[in-house]
Amino acid sequence: xxxxxxxxxxxxxxxxxxxxxxxxxxxxxxxxxxxxxxxxxxxxxxxxxxxxxxxxxxxxxxxxxxxxxxxxxxxxxxxxxxxxxxxxxxxxxxxxxxxxxxxxxxxxxxxxxxxxxxxxxxxxxxxxxxxxxxxxxxxxxxxxxxxxxxxxxxxxxxxxxxxxxxxxxxxxxxxxxxxxxxxxxxxxxxxxxxxxxxxxxxxxxxxxxxxxxxxxxxxxxxxxxxxxxxxxxxxxxxxxxxxxxxxxxxxxxxxxxxxxxxxxxxxxxxxxxxxxxxxxxxxxxxxxxxxxxxxxxxxxxxxxxxxxxxxxxxxxxxxxxxxxxxxxxxxxxxxxxxxxxxxxxxxxxxxxxxxxxxxxxxxxxxxxxxxxxxxxxxxxxxxxxxxxxxxxxxxxxxxxxxxxxxxxxxxxxxxxxxxxxxxxxxxxxxxxxxxxxxxxxxxxxxxxxxxxxxxxxxxxxxxxxxxxxxxxxxxxxxxxxxxxxxxxxxxxxxxxxxxxxxxxxxxxxxxxxxxxxxxxxxxxxxxxxxxxxxxxxxxxxxxxxxxxxxxxxxxxxxxxxxxxxxxxxxxxxxxxxxxxxxxxxxxxxxxxxxxxxxxxxxxxxxxxxxxxxxxxxxxxxxxxxxxxxxxxxxxxxxxxxxxxxxxxxxxxxxxxxxxxxxxxxxxxxxxxxxxxxxxxxxxxxxxxxxxxxxxxxxxxxxxxxxxxxxxxxxxxxxxxxxxxxxxxxxxxxxxxxxxxxxxxxxxxxxxxxxxxxxxxxxxxxxxxxxxxxxxxxxxxxxxxxxxxxxxxxxxxxxxxxxxxxxxxxxxxxxxxxxxxxxxxxxxxxxxxxxxxxxxxxxxxxxxxxxxxxxxxxxxxxxxxxxxxxxxxxxxxxxxxxxxxxxxxxxxxxxxxxxxxxxxxxxxxxxxxxxxxxxxxxxxxxxxxxxxxxxxxxxxxxxxxx
Ligand code: NOJ
Numbered sequence: 054x055x056x057x058x059x060x061x062x063x064x065x066x067x068x069x070x071x072x073x074x075x076x077x078x079x080x081x082x083x084x085x086x087x088x089x090x091x092x093x094x095x096x097x098x099x100x101x102x103x104x105x106x107x108x109x110x111x112x113x114x115x116x117x118x119x120x121x122x123x124x125x126x127x128x129x130x131x132x133x134x135x136x137x138x139x140x141x142x143x144x145x146x147x148x149x150x151x152x153x154x155x156x157x158x159x160x161x162x163x164x165x166x167x168x169x170x171x172x173x174x175x176x177x178x179x180x181x182x183x184x185x186x187x188x189x190x191x192x193x194x195x196x197x198x199x200x201x202x203x204x205x206x207x208x209x210x211x212x213x214x215x216x217x218x219x220x221x222x223x224x225x226x227x228x229x230x231x232x233x234x235x236x237x238x239x240x241x242x243x244x245x246x247x248x249x250x251x252x253x254x255x256x257x258x259x260x261x262x263x264x265x266x267x268x269x270x271x272x273x274x275x276x277x278x279x280x281x282x283x284x285x286x287x288x289x290x291x292x293x294x295x296x297x298x299x300x301x302x303x304x305x306x307x308x309x310x311x312x313x314x315x316x317x318x319x320x321x322x323x324x325x326x327x328x329x330x331x332x333x334x335x336x337x338x339x340x341x342x343x344x345x346x347x348x349x350x351x352x353x354x355x356x357x358x359x360x361x362x363x364x365x366x367x368x369x370x371x372x373x374x375x376x377x378x379x380x381x382x383x384x385x386x387x388x389x390x391x392x393x394x395x396x397x398x399x400x401x402x403x404x405x406x407x408x409x410x411x412x413x414x415x416x417x418x419x420x421x422x423x424x425x426x427x428x429x430x431x432x433x434x435x436x437x438x439x440x441x442x443x444x445x446x447x448x449x450x451x452x453x454x455x456x457x458x459x460x461x462x463x464x465x466x467x468x469x470x471x472x473x474x475x476x477x478x479x480x481x482x483x484x485x486x487x488x489x490x491x492x493x494x495x496x497x498x499x500x501x502x503x504x505x506x507x508x509x510x511x512x513x514x515x516x517x518x519x520x521x522x523x524x525x526x527x528x529x530x531x532x533x534x535x536x537x538x539x540x541x542x543x544x545x546x547x548x549x550x551x552x553x554x555x556x557x558x559x560x561x562x563x564x565x566x567x568x569x570x571x572x573x574x575x576x577x578x579x580x581x582x583x584x585x586x587x588x589x590x591x592x593x594x595x596x597x598x599x600x601x602x603x604x605x606x607x608x609x610x611x612x613x614x615x616x617x618x619x620x621x622x623x624x625x626x627x628x629x630x631x632x633x634x635x636x637x638x639x640x641x642x643x644x645x646x647x648x649x650x651x652x653x654x655x656x657x658x659x660x661x662x663x664x665x666x667x668x669x670x671x672x673x674x675x676x677x678x679x680x681x682x683x684x685x686x687x688x689x690x691x692x693x694x695x696x697x698x699x700x701x702x703x704x705x706x707x708x709x710x711x712x713x714x715x716x717x718x719x720x721x722x723x724x725x726x727x728x729x730x731x732x733x734x735x736x737x738x739x740x741x742x743x744x745x746x747x748x749x750x751x752x753x754x755x756x757x758x759x760x761x762x763x764x765x766x767x768x769x770x771x772x773x774x775x776x777x778x779x780x781x782x783x784x785x786x787x788x789x790x791x792x793x794x795x796x797x798x799x800x801x802x803x804x805x806x807x808x809x810x811x812x813x814x815x816x817x818x819x820x821x822x823x824x825x826x827x828x829x830x831x832x833x834x835x836x837x838x839x840x841x842x843x844x845x846x847x848x849x850x851x852x853x854x855x856x857x858x859x860x861x862x863x864x865x866x867x868x869x870x871x872x873x874x875x876x877x878x879x880x881x882x883x884x885x886x887x888x889x890x891x892x893x894x895x896x897x898x899x900x901x902x903x904x905x906x907x908x909x910x911x912x913x914x915x916x917x918x919x920x921x922x923x924x925x926x927x928x929x930x931x932x933x934x935x936x937x938x939x940x941x942x943x944x945x946x947x948x949x950x951x952x953x954x955x956x957x958x959x960x961x962x963x964x965x966x967x968x969x970x971x972x973x974x975x976x977x978x979x980x981x982x983x984x985x986x987x988x989x990x991x992x993x994x995x996x997x998x
Contacts, residue, residue, distance in 0.1 A: 090273020299400025431772025627653025
């Protein structure tokens with residue numbers, strides 16, 4: 054017998070010689086912080102300063118003599134001085150304003166930058182710092198400014214407004230923001246403010262340069278040494294902005310998507326910062342801080358008693374370092390928070406934000422709860438718009454359905470297997486030679502006919518339109534001719550790069566003329582759209598993804614409308630593109646709510662589209678990651694989020710696929726999609742029992758659509774997440790701060806099973822409430838801020854209804870949401886120990902803008918009082934409006950009542966001045982069902998129990 058070491062050697066030998074299937078991100082394509090000029094320089098700067106400690110002499114101060122304080126308009130203007138080596142200063146403009154929701158906005162810019170750049174730069178590039186990120190991010194208007202009172206002293210200025218004090222220290226420049234008497238946020242706490250003012254290359258190379266401080270580095274200031282971006286002309290040299298913010302007493306920060314990481318963000322001290330830079334990241338890794346397809350530079354912190362937010366309004370390449378000074382240990386967390394909050398001089402989470410260029414524009418928010426932070430952020434950038442109802446149903450996609458027959462067969466198979474489905478998707482192969490706005494007529498000879506057929510069962514078609522336009526056909530020729538393409542750095546010609554169709558140009562949707570051109574492509578009678586009203590659009594590859602471009606995207610020195618460098622607008626290009634599509638669809642038919650799915654996004658994208666998390670893999674870790682990513686999107690104000698169900702790359706086994714559907718039904722955007730090389734896996738193709746398990750999950754989604762749609766309505770009014778991290782509803786419960794494998798939708802607590810071979814899972818039950826198993830209302834668990842182990846066989850989804858809630862559902866199978874419009878409701882009512890329960894329900898026609906333009910909608914408050922009456926009150930809605938009036942035919946067909954005492958065999962129903970009896974059935978101890986109480990949903994009613 055050979056000894057074991059021989060086997061070991063053989064094993065090692067095989068490991069070395071056998072090719073390992075490549076499945077990792079091609080990280081050599083992407084810059085690390087130390088390969089990126091501005092990130093390298095700012096981290097270097099930070100390290101130098103932090104090493105010097107108290108002996109460091111900060112360079113930034115406010116010039117007291119220049120301060121103009123206007124209490125009435127809520128603004129402070131002045132000059133921020135940046136001291137150079139020789140003791141002279143660069144003047145920067147400083148503006149501090151108290152804005153909507155008592156947020157504090159700080160803006161810093163270089164004064165007369167274009168004059169100083171002058172003739173040094175002869176290209177047409179715009180020489181001022183980019184200052185329009187807020188125009189794109191904000192919801193169409195400048196935030197209101199609020200009054201304050203102030204105290205000015207020789208070394209500081211204090212602003213008082215509402216429950217807030219902003220103490221602005223003049224030298225060194227620093228702001229401490231307090232709320233209700235407690236310090237919350239410190240701006241420039243560690244003196245990492247850095248505004249790289251314009252300087253010429255000559256002075257940079259000079260060792261005695263006055264422009265470069267000893268603590269600064271000049272790495273990558275005028276040239277880029279990274280292999281794929283060596284061609285970057287960097288015409289304006291170094292121009293980064295950076296600043297640090299300390300969160301006082303906080304241990305958890307969230308947000309800044311898009312990253313495939315945990316919900317609670319990690320300390321980055323020993324690794325890469327989180328990067329915000331929109332790229333097409335092939336085979337992205339999970340639990341990582343890599344840049345991804347979209348960016349929202351908004352961070353939220355939570356602790357008992359308050360919540361804080363930082364919105365860094367910048368659309369350039371951005372890195373964020375996080376340093377956590379409190380320990381992460383959950384057991385001791387309560388203690389740590391108390392300790393931290395008693396220390397006022399330094400913060401417990403320190404963050405360092407670095408952007409490649411643009412003005413410094415940041416908004417600070419502090420409120421009592423994370424929900425209020427969501428509202429404040431949404432009041433600036435807009436709330437998610439109320440979606441077309443079909444778009445929160447189930448979407449079936451793959452790359453690609455081949456032809457008209459294929460599309461109609463897939464749709465028909467859903468129907469014949471009685472599995473609901475709302476949309477079939479067409480990926481890039483439907484267009485002739487991937488020339489968007491055309492059809493491959495051999496495969497799709499009559500798109501109108503196909504769409505009409507889908508429409509028979511209320512199904513929609515969603516087709517892809519990417520921003521790369523193949524050179525040499527009418528659409529791209531038009532873009533070039535009208536000079537609305539993204540241009541080369543010299544501004545002369547349209548930039549040409551490679552994407553799916555081969556050589557392409559990119560429409561520059563920052564240009565208002567591009568909008569007019571885009572409208573024409575989508576107009577009625579154009580090739581793509583025909584006259585159909587059930588075609589919606591998928592905007593992919595809008596980072597923009599460019600196969601032969603640096604970091605798979607556009608060279609940073611390309612020019613956009615206004616001669617802004619791509620460098621300045623990179624992270625918001627995707628938003629301009631999907632907004633242009635949205636506007637075109639509205640232009641074409643202002644009656645129907647357009648649905649658009651985007652891959653790339655920026656702050657504000659939530660107003661016009663849904664997003665998904667791109668090219669994931671059919672692996673368990675990607676299933677788990679999908680929930681963390683969707684939760685993060687919800688925290689960052691963009692709740693209409695989902696992930697490819699089943700995984701984009703590879704083929705899931707049946708267990709993974711079942712679990713993925715059971716998880717995917719909770720994504721606000723719910724679509725199965727897969728790669729062109731993947732095997733077909735539409736639910737109707739699967740063997741039993743898996744098909745049945747998936748069908749049950751899908752039916753559950755459809756039953757709960759009234760809940761989901763109501764949550765969308767609330768999100769559209771208040772910015773509240775739709776998939777809520779546990780801490781949103783229990784922000785005092787520090788034990789919930791790191792939980793990212795479960796969440797609430799309304800009052801439903803969901804803990805999807807996302808581990809292989811699992812038949813039991815651990816569920817965290819937050820507050821003091823009881824949680825009733827949705828599938829067996831006779832069993833419940835007591836919430837106490839601890840985990841409980843529960844059964845979770847492959848056909849089970851751990852799902853709980855919180856006591857004191859009322860849940861509206863629709864129970865009938867239909868082929869699509871459209872066909873459910875007038876279906877009756879079943880209400881689940883779980884009465885708490887005080888005899889109360891409450892809930893709400895929003896209803897409108899689900900597809901038009903009449904809810905907005907004609908106020909043709911209904912918002913109901915449902916409640917149980919003292920265990921004696923169940924009632925519905927109309928909070929908003931007018932029964933004379935056509936759709937609301939038509940709802941008189943929609944009845945409540947059943948009420949499942951948990952926790953009601955002494956209910957007789959009948960109950961009395963009152964509605965519209967009439968009364969009648971309804972029968973009561975006893976289901977199980979403590980559970981009764983009121984059968985067919987028959988009240989119409991569109992006016993107030995009461996049931997006496
Ligand atoms: C990349 C997208 O992420 C993927 O979903 C799509 O199928 C391919 N592009 C082809 O269009």
